[in-house]
Amino acid sequence: MKKILATTVAAGALLASVAVAGATELRLSHQWSNKDVRHKVAQIVADEVKAAGVDLEIKIFGSKSLFKPREQYKPLSRGQLDMSVLPLSYAGGQQPAYNLTLMPGLVKNHDHAARLSDSDFMAALEEKMAEDDVMVLVHGYLAGGFVGKDKCITAPEDVDGLQMRAAGKAFEQMLAGAGASIASMASSEIYNAMQTGVLDAANTSSSSFVSYRIYEQAACYTPAGDVALWFMYQPLLMNKTTFEGLTEEQQQALLDASEKAEAFYLEEAKKQDAASVEVYKEAGVEIAEMSQEEFEAWRELAKETSYKAFVEEVSDGQELLDMALAVE
Numbered sequence: 001m002k003k004i005l006a007t008t009v010a011a012g013a014l015l016a017s018v019a020v021a022g023a024t025e026l027r028l029s030h031q032w033s034n035k036d037v038r039h040k041v042a043q044i045v046a047d048e049v050k051a052a053g054v055d056l057e058i059k060i061f062g063s064k065s066l067f068k069p070r071e072q073y074k075p076l077s078r079g080q081l082d083m084s085v086l087p088l089s090y091a092g093g094q095q096p097a098y099n100l101t102l103m104p105g106l107v108k109n110h111d112h113a114a115r116l117s118d119s120d121f122m123a124a125l126e127e128k129m130a131e132d133d134v135m136v137l138v139h140g141y142l143a144g145g146f147v148g149k150d151k152c153i154t155a156p157e158d159v160d161g162l163q164m165r166a167a168g169k170a171f172e173q174m175l176a177g178a179g180a181s182i183a184s185m186a187s188s189e190i191y192n193a194m195q196t197g198v199l200d201a202a203n204t205s206s207s208s209f210v211s212y213r214i215y216e217q218a219a220c221y222t223p224a225g226d227v228a229l230w231f232m233y234q235p236l237l238m239n240k241t242t243f244e245g246l247t248e249e250q251q252q253a254l255l256d257a258s259e260k261a262e263a264f265y266l267e268e269a270k271k272q273d274a275a276s277v278e279v280y281k282e283a284g285v286e287i288a289e290m291s292q293e294e295f296e297a298w299r300e301l302a303k304e305t306s307y308k309a310f311v312e313e314v315s316d317g318q319e320l321l322d323m324a325l326a327v328e
Contacts, residue, residue, distance in 0.1 A: 023055040023056060023057050026057070026082040026083055026242070027058075027059055027061060027066065027083070028042055028045075028058050028060045028083035028084065028085070029061045029066040029067050030060070030061075030086070031064040031069035031186060031187075032063065032085075033062065033211050034063075036207055036208075037142075037268045037269070037272060038085045038142075038234060039060070039085075040268070041138055041140065041236060041261045041264065042058075042060050042236060042261075044257065044260060044261040044264055045058060045137065045138065045254070045257040045261045046059075046060060048256065048257030048260055049250075052253035052257070056246065056250045056253060056254070067081065067084075069090065069186035070090045072084045072086050072090070073086060073091035073094060073132075073134070074094065076239055077133050082242050083239070084236070084237050085234065085235070085236045085237075086234065086235070087101075087102070087167065087232055088101045088125075088233050088234070088237075089101050089102040089167070089170075090186075092169055094132065095132065096310075097124075097125060097317070098128075099168060099310060100125075100310060100314075100317075100321065101232065102167060102169075102170055102171060102230075102231075102232045102233065103170045103306060103307070103310070103321075104170060104229050104230070104298060104302035105229055105298060106324055107141060107228075107231035110141065110143065110269050112327070114139075115327050116327050117139035117140075118139075119327045120323055124320060125320075129237070130240060133239060133240045134237050134238070134239065134240060135237065135240040135243060136235045136236070136237060136238075137235070137236045137238050137254065137255075137258040138235055138258045138265060140234055140235055140262065141232065142205040142207055142231070142232055142234055142269050142272065143205065143230060143231050143269065143273055144204050144208070144232065145206065145221065145229075145230060146201060146203045146221070147202055147214055147220065147221050147222075148200065148220045149194050149199065149201060149217060149218060150200065150219050151201075152219075152222060152286060152288035153288070154222055154289070154294050155290075156177075156178040156294075157178070157179075159175055159178045159179060161180070162181070162201050163180070163181045163183055164180040164181065164182060164200065164201045164202060164203075165183050165184070165185055165193065166202075167187065167203060167204050167230075170302070170306035170310065171203060171306070173305045174301055174302045174305045176305070177301055177304065178301060180201075183198060187204040187205070188208075190208075190214055191212050191213060191216070194214065195217050202214070204230075205230075205234075205272070206224055206272040206275070207272045207276070209221070209276050209280075210272075210275070210279050215279060215280045215283040216283070218280070219285065220285065220286040220288055221287055222287075222288045222289070222290055223276055223277050223280075225289055225290065226292075227290055227292055227295040236258065
C-alpha cells in the first residue's frame with residue numbers, strides 16, 4: 001500500500017461528508033448487492049475505521065441506491081461523493097487512459113494483476129486520477145468470462161452475429177471485430193437484457209455473474225480458468241480533497257483499513273472464479289473451457305482492434321500500454 005502524505009486544506013473542504021453525532025460521516029457508493037465481494041471490501045474498510053475510534057464513520061450505499069453505476073466517478077471527482085468501489089473503465093469517457101484497465105489479454109492471472117497494481121503503470125494512472133481530485137485506497141482486479149443464452153462462447157467465431165454486452169470499450173472493439181453487435185450497459189442490467197432478448201451473450205466478472213444471478217438466463221458459461229481473457233480493475237476510490245481534510249489519525253485509520261481490505265480482495269478474487277463455476281453447475285448451466293489456442297486467437301484479434309485503437313486515441317497510449325506490458 002502506497003504511503004500518502006497528508007496536506008492541510010482549508011476549512012470546509014469536506015464537501016460531501018457531514019458531521020454526525022460528533023463524528024465525520026463519509027458516503028460510499030457502489031452498484032452491487034451486500035453479498036458481492038466488492039461490497040465486502042467496502043464493509044471491511046468501514047468496520048475497521050469505526051473500530052479505530054477516530055470519530056470517522058463510513059455509510060455505504062449499495063445496489064446503485066445513491067448513484068447509477070456509470071455516474072459515480074464525476075460526483076466523486078467533484079467532492080459530491082466521498083468514496084466509491086468502481087470499475088475504473090466506467091470513467092474512460094473522462095480519462096481515456098482508464099480504458100487500459102480493461103484490455104483483453106493484458107492481465108495473465110490474479111498475482112500478475114496485483115503486480116500491475118504496484119507498478120509504474122498504475123502510478124501513471126494514479127497521476128491522472130489526482131488531476132481529477134481522486135485517489136486509490138484499495139487496489140483490486142477481478143477476472144471474468146462469458147455467458148451465452150443459447151450457446152457456448154470460447155473462440156472469436158462463436159460471437160459472430162450475436163448481440164452482446166461487453167464491459168468496457170476495449171472489449172466492445174474486440175467483439176465487434178469478431179462480428180458481434182454491441183449493447184452497452186452496466187453489469188447490473190445484464191439479467192433483464194438477457195431475459196427480454198436484448199442480449200444473446202455477455203461478459204463480466206465472475207462475482208457479477210453470481211451476484212446478479214445471471215445463471216438463471218444462461219445456457220452456457222465460460223469461466224476464467226487456466227487462461228482468463230477478462231480482467232477488470234475495480235478499486236475503492238476516494239475524493240482526494242476529502243481525504244486530505246481528515247485528521248492525521250483518521251487518514252491513518254483509513255489507510256490501515258484499506259491495506260487489510262486489499263489483502264482480502266486479492267485472496268477473494270482468486271476464489272471467485274472457482275466458486276462461480278460451482279454455482280453455475282448447480283443451476284444446470286453447461287460449463288465451457290477456453291483453450292490456450294482460443295485465448296491466443298482472441299489476443300491477436302485484440303491487438304488488431306482494441307490495442308490499436310487505444311494507441312491511436314490516447315495521446316500517451318503507446319507509452320502506457322508499454323508500461324503495462326513491461327510488468328512480468
